[in-house]
Amino acid sequence: MINGTNCLNKRVQDLFCSVQLNVNNPHFLIMQGRITKVLNMKPPEILSMIEEAAGTSMYEVKRMSTRSTIERKDIKMKELSSVVKEEIAPKLEKMKTERQQVMEYNKIQRELDLLTRLYVAWRYVSAEEKGGVLETLEKQLKEKEKLEAKALANQKNIKDTLASEEKNKKQLAKSLKEDKALPQILFILCNRENDATGTSPSELLVGRNLPRPGDWIAPG
Known part of the structure; x- marks a missing residue:
């Protein structure tokens, strides 16, 4: 504790070192009986004792600690650089390529959407224009169908009428052949037609499959 504040042991040690009191290696006091040991020290040991007594050893310790930290950081930095170069950089390059592809895709998609809207609008206008033409053609076709139906x-x-007339004609011819008064009727009709046209009764009966004038019986 320093000034009523809880501190780490290292802070307490630094405080003592700043006033030339190294509690870890108490060489600032030479006890009686250790003078001989001090005199027999090797030069590095004497230098260390002098640095502790002068208070510079604290900075040496910090320098060594800092150097160790820097070395560890350098190693970590190299590892990170290797990871970046071998793993992250290729991924970043791939992501850049994919980003370019996505941007190109979005551009093409926007152009496609625009062209699609234009095509739909053109189809709508074309349909509106063709709608009137188709409506006119449909009306003409319906009129034609009505005329064809009417003609049929x-x-x-006409066929029914002709068939009915043909049937009536056959029935009339049959009735005329069976009628006993046919010669007299034909004689009178032919005489009238002869008076009007100047044609003889024989010429009038050609192709009619009726009795010739020589077979007729003149009316009394």
Whole structure:
């Protein structure tokens, strides 16, 4: 404890060393009976004792401690430099390359989004423009289909009418052949047509599959 404050032992030792009192190697006092030992010391031992007595040994200890710390830091720094060079630097280079690729991808993605929006807008405008054309074509197609349906209906009606007339014609021809008054009727009709056109009864009956005028019986 120094001045009522708890301190580490090293701080206490430094305090004593600063006043030339090294409690670890108490050479600042030469006890009676140790003079002979001091006189028999080797030069390095005498130098150490003098440095302790002068108070410079404290700085030597700190210098050695600091040098040891620096050496340890140098070793750690070399290890860190090796790790940076062998492991971190390649990863950083790879990350830089990946960053460039990501930036390029984002740029391409933005351009793609822009082109996509432009394409969608163009499709919408084209659809709007084609919508009117398609609507007109659909109307024309519907009109054409109506006309075709109407023409087919008319054609069917005509066929039905012709078939009905053909059937009536056949029935009329059959009835006329079976009717006993046919010769007299034909004679009168042919005479009338002859008076109007100047055609003989034989010429009028050509292709009609009816009795010739020679077979007729004139009315009384």
